[in-house]
Every structure is written in structure tokens, then in C-alpha cells.
Amino acid sequence: MKRQRSLPAPPPSSEITPEAVYLNRRAFLSAAGIFGASALLAACGVPEQPAATPAAGASVGSQTDELGDPLTALEAVTDYNNYYEFTTDKEGVAGLAKEFRVRPWTVEVGGLVHKPATFAIDDLLTAFSKEERIYRLRCVEAWSMVIPWNGFELGRLLDQVEPMSSAAYVGFTTLLDPEQMPGQRSRLYPWPYTEGLRLDEAVHTLTLLSTGLYGQPLLPQNGAPLRLVVPWKYGFKSIKSIVRIDLLEQPPATTWSTIAPREYGFYANVNPEVDHPRWSQGSERRIGEGGRRETLMFNGYADQVAGLYSGMDLLANY
Amino acid sequence: MSTQPAAPSGALSRWGERLQTIDLLRLAVHAGALLPAAWILAAVVRGDLTANPLQAVEQRTGRIALILLVVSLACTPANLLFGWRSALRHRRTLGLYAFAYASLHLLVLVGLDYGFAFRLLRADLTGKPFIWVGAAALLTLAALAGTSFNVWKKRLGKNWKRLHRLAYLAVLLVVVHYAWARKGNLTSLSGDILQPLAFGGVALGLLALRLPAVRRWVTRRRQAVPRPSGEAASGLGGG
Numbered sequence: 001m002k003r004q005r006s007l008p009a010p011p012p013s014s015e016i017t018p019e020a021v022y023l024n025r026r027a028f029l030s031a032a033g034i035f036g037a038s039a040l041l042a043a044c045g046v047p048e049q050p051a052a053t054p055a056a057g058a059s060v061g062s063q064t065d066e067l068g069d070p071l072t073a074l075e076a077v078t079d080y081n082n083y084y085e086f087t088t089d090k091e092g093v094a095g096l097a098k099e100f101r102v103r104p105w106t107v108e109v110g111g112l113v114h115k116p117a118t119f120a121i122d123d124l125l126t127a128f129s130k131e132e133r134i135y136r137l138r139c140v141e142a143w144s145m146v147i148p149w150n151g152f153e154l155g156r157l158l159d160q161v162e163p164m165s166s167a168a169y170v171g172f173t174t175l176l177d178p179e180q181m182p183g184q185r186s187r188l189y190p191w192p193y194t195e196g197l198r199l200d201e202a203v204h205t206l207t208l209l210s211t212g213l214y215g216q217p218l219l220p221q222n223g224a225p226l227r228l229v230v231p232w233k234y235g236f237k238s239i240k241s242i243v244r245i246d247l248l249e250q251p252p253a254t255t256w257s258t259i260a261p262r263e264y265g266f267y268a269n270v271n272p273e274v275d276h277p278r279w280s281q282g283s284e285r286r287i288g289e290g291g292r293r294e295t296l297m298f299n300g301y302a303d304q305v306a307g308l309y310s311g312m313d314l315l316a317n318y
Numbered sequence: 319m320s321t322q323p324a325a326p327s328g329a330l331s332r333w334g335e336r337l338q339t340i341d342l343l344r345l346a347v348h349a350g351a352l353l354p355a356a357w358i359l360a361a362v363v364r365g366d367l368t369a370n371p372l373q374a375v376e377q378r379t380g381r382i383a384l385i386l387l388v389v390s391l392a393c394t395p396a397n398l399l400f401g402w403r404s405a406l407r408h409r410r411t412l413g414l415y416a417f418a419y420a421s422l423h424l425l426v427l428v429g430l431d432y433g434f435a436f437r438l439l440r441a442d443l444t445g446k447p448f449i450w451v452g453a454a455a456l457l458t459l460a461a462l463a464g465t466s467f468n469v470w471k472k473r474l475g476k477n478w479k480r481l482h483r484l485a486y487l488a489v490l491l492v493v494v495h496y497a498w499a500r501k502g503n504l505t506s507l508s509g510d511i512l513q514p515l516a517f518g519g520v521a522l523g524l525l526a527l528r529l530p531a532v533r534r535w536v537t538r539r540r541q542a543v544p545r546p547s548g549e550a551a552s553g554l555g556g557g
Contacts, residue, residue, distance in 0.1 A: 088501075189509065
């Protein structure tokens with residue numbers, strides 16, 4: 001499996017830790033507790049990680065992101081999910097999504113393209129070689145994780161369908177299936193979930209279509225079988241369980257900017273300077289750590305993506 | 319709880335009755351108010367407080383404070399509607415517990431979540447009116463808690479009652495704070511709004527029952543229906 005990091009220098013091989021050591025380290029970090037500073041609460045910690053045994057042949061991966069911050073425990077990644085199609089209770093998603101059918105699954109790619117196509121998910125999985133990308137995920141709710149994703153660049157898929165010159169935006173749509181997704185029976189949300197990117201954002205090398213994490217296939221609560229990962233934007237941009245991708249001339253309506261346009265813009269770039277009426281965007285809680293850390297401009301990916309927005313007023317285009 | 323052994327021996331059956339009505343209710347009030355704290359503490363010890371434990375503690379303490387405040391405000395209407403007089407004795411206890419949970423809610427935010435990093439806090443608080451609304455609610459509750467004791471009741475006289483009507487202001491502020499903190503939009507009636515709307519409806523209903531006109535109307539209706547005497551002390555079942 002090819003690895004690529006978002007900063008140019010790969011780690012020396014001496015930094016790559018064998019699986020057993022790596023797992024022990026995670027267990028140690030879990031046991032060390034999250035309220036390190038508080039003696040009263042020192043007994044608590046991120047839940048132990050008994051199932052932290054990646055499938056045979058899974059990549060061991062690096063234990064930190066390029067800034068040196070440790071990966072978030074697999075159990076937290078798979079048990080703490082914002083996926084309103086199932087429930088607004090983050091810990092309830094995994095249980096409700098357990099029976100979610102990820103096969104058969106097709107992804108239709110159309111709109112302003114020369115070669116519209118419908119891909120069976122298994123064809124997509126074999127057509128594109130997968131890489132591991134360790135990305136920070138920064139939720140608009142001011143919590144964050146570091147996740148080793150597996151997947152391929154969205155740009156490679158878009159190349160195949162040959163966008164027309166008039167295409168300027170990409171729209172994404174999640175499966176609509178209230179039978180399987182009980183949250184979609186609520187009329188308080190404009191289902192199905194939709195998201196969008198500008199075309200240059202969509203073909204940026206950081207933009208990933210993910211099919212797995214921690215070397216295992218995606219679980220339904222994480223957006224199986226195919227989800228977007230745009231690490232410099234708030235998590236809600238990284239739409240899950242995609243069934244449709246459209247090339248468009250105009251920016252598509254997106255779910256959260258439809259519900260509350262003053263709170264969630266189309267761009268939704270991680271930006272500590274743009275305040276949110278509810279959550280702090282200046283600081284965040286890294287899952288597995290106690291306390292807070294400061295939020296980085298573009299979630300720490302400014303070197304790679306700031307150029308996309310040169311000359312734009314980011315306070316107005318939030 | 320208050321198990322005075324001073325009950326006269328001849329009144330054993332009355333003492334048993336008292337135990338059933340008054341003491342059991344008092345016990346239920348204290349247990350009901352303390353159990354959530356035990357539940358949170360147990361989750362902390364087990365490390366079973368979601369992957370985002372600070373947020374979970376903040377949300378749970380806030381929600382429990384709101385529930386206790388609503389229950390405290392429901393005591394007077396419970397007496398008005400159902401003649402459940404013994405409920406009146408527990409308004410203050412419930413209100414003080416609500417204040418305690420609200421204080422914990424703030425302490426966890428400032429102390430554990432932000433680690434007293436006032437630079438970060440200050441930067442985050444500007445532009446977040448929902449936090450100011452919550453702070454206003456907590457200040458109101460603090461004023462009520464501080465003057466809740468009998469010495470103040472005597473000292474303030476008539477004004478004590480007026481002052482303590484601010485509990486309704488506090489509950490409405492808390493509901494606004496809660497609605498704002500959820501990921502919903504009340505102007506477009508979309509998103510995560512059901513629970514804030516439910517709490518708001520209950521709070522407004524309780525407030526409506528205190529309006530003189532509504533009160534007179536309820537009292538007339540109750541007097542129109544003949545009731546067996548002694549129902550007033552029907553204890554827990556009366557609610």
C-alpha cells in the first residue's frame with residue numbers, strides 16, 4: 001500500500017513502529033487517562049481498545065500525523081460519530097448502523113461530464129490503488145481527531161469521467177433510505193444530505209475518497225462504503241455513504257448551509273478567525289486528550305491549500 | 319433521611335403513615351437529584367463518558383440543571399391542579415440542586431475544559447450570545463439560591479416572593495441557552511430543535527399556570543368538582 005503524507009518529508013523507517021509496539025503505545029495512552037491534570041478524575045480514560053487488532057495484512061502506518069500528534073484510538077473513531085441519518089446521538093450511531101447494507105452499492109457520476117458513469121463499489125475499489133493518509137479531522141463542534149484513512153484522490157475518479165470546461169463545482173449526495181437510516185424519517189432536515197466543493201478544491205491532492213480507515217474497510221458509522229475526506233474543512237463537508245457525484249456550473253445547495261446559512265457557509269474552511277455563534281473555532285478538544293488546543297488555520301494544511309483562496313475575503317466566504 | 323426516633327410510641331401507625339407520605343417524598347427528591355451526579359461520576363470512573371468526556375459532562379450537568387429547575391417550578395402548579403400540598407415543601411431543595419448542577423456545568427467548562435485559560439475563554443466568549451444568556455440564568459439562580467434561606471425570607475418579606483418569581487426568568491433563559499447550544503434553527507424550524515421546544519413548552523405552560531386569570535379559572539373548576547377531603551395529602555401518587 002502506497003503511503004503519502006501531506007508534508008513532503010516521509011518519516012525515517014526507524015520511526016515506523018512495529019504493530020505490537022504501536023498497539024501497546026495506544027493502550028498506554030488510553031490508560032494514561034484524559035484528565036491527566038486532574039487527580040480526581042485520573043481514573044477515567046478513553047475506553048480501552050480491546051478490538052485494536054487491524055485485519056491481517058493491514059498497514060501498520062505511522063503513529064502520528066506530520067505535526068507529531070498521535071492517532072486517535074480506533075474505538076473513538078468508530079464509536080463517536082456525527083451521522084444524523086442514523087441519530088443525533090454520537091454514541092448511538094454505531095449500533096443503529098450495524099445492519100446498514102453496503103453491498104450492492106453504486107456511485108453515479110454525472111452532470112457536466114463527457115463520460116458519465118455508474119460505478120459498482122467493488123469496481124471502484126479495484127480500479128484505484130489505495131493509499132493511507134493521516135489527516136486531522138476537525139468537527140465544527142470544536143472537537144478533533146487524527147485518523148489514518150485509506151482511499152484514493154477524488155481527482156483520479158473525476159479524471160475518468162472527463163469534466164466539461166463549464167464544470168466549476170462538484171456536488172455530492174448521500175444515500176436516501178429512511179428504512180435503513182432512521183434519522184432520515186425526521187422532517188426537520190432536508191434529506192438526502194448533500195455537500196459540494198469547488199472543482200479546484202475537489203481535484204486538490206489532499207481531497208480523498210475514503211474506503212477505509214486503520215487499514216480496515218470503512219464501517220457504516222464512518223460512512224461506508226465510500227465517503228469524502230477534505231481535511232482542511234470542517235467535518236460536515238466530508239459527506240458519507242456517497243451515491244451520487246455531479247459536476248455542476250453553480251455551487252450546489254448543501255445541507256447545513258440550507259438549515260442555517262449564517263452558521264455554515266459553502267466553504268466551511270477550518271478558520272480560527274471566523275467565529276461561530278455556538279462553538280469555539282479558536283480552540284478545540286482533541287479526542288483522547290484533556291483540555292483544549294488551539295485550532296490551526298485550514299486545520300494545519302494552510303501551506304497546501306491557502307493558495308486556493310488567495311484574494312478571497314475568508315470572513316465573507318466562510 | 320430525617321429519621322427522628324422521637325415518634326411517640328402510641329402513634330406508630332401515624333408514624334408509618336408519615337414515613338410513607340412525607341419522608342418517602344423527601345427521600346425521593348434527594349435521591350432523584352443526587353442520582354444523576356452518581357451516574358456521571360460512575361461514568362467518569364469507568365471511563366465510559368463518550369470519546370468527548372468534557373463535552374458529555376457539560377451537556378449532562380446542564381440538562382440535569384434544567385430538568386431540576388422545571389421540576390422545582392412544577393411544584394406549585396402540582397398543588398394548584400392536583401391539590402398535592404406536600405410538593406410545595408420541596409421547591410427550594412429542587413431549586414438548590416438545580417443551581418448546584420448549573421454551577422458544576424460552569425466549573426467544568428472553565429476549569430476542566432478550558433483549564434482556566436482565560437485568553438482562550440475570552441476569545442471564545444465574544445460573539446457567543448448563548449453563553450451570555452446561560453451566564454445570566456446562572457446569576458439569577460445564584461441570587462435566588464443565596465436568598466432562599468428562611469432568614470432572608472423573613473428579612474425580605476413581601477419582596478421575597480417577588481424576587482423568587484425570577485425563577486421563571488431563569489428557566490426561560492436556560493431554555494434559550496439550550497436551544498441555542500443545539501445544532502438547530504428555530505427560525506426555519508429545522509435541525510435539532512425538538513428537545514429545546516419541548517422544554518420551552520413545558521416552561522411556558524408552568525408560567526401560564528401562575529397567571530392570576532388562569533389560576534382563578536383552575537381554582538373555580540376544581541371547586542366545581544366535589545373531591546373527597548384528605549386527597550391533598552395523597553403523597554406521591556397524587557402527581
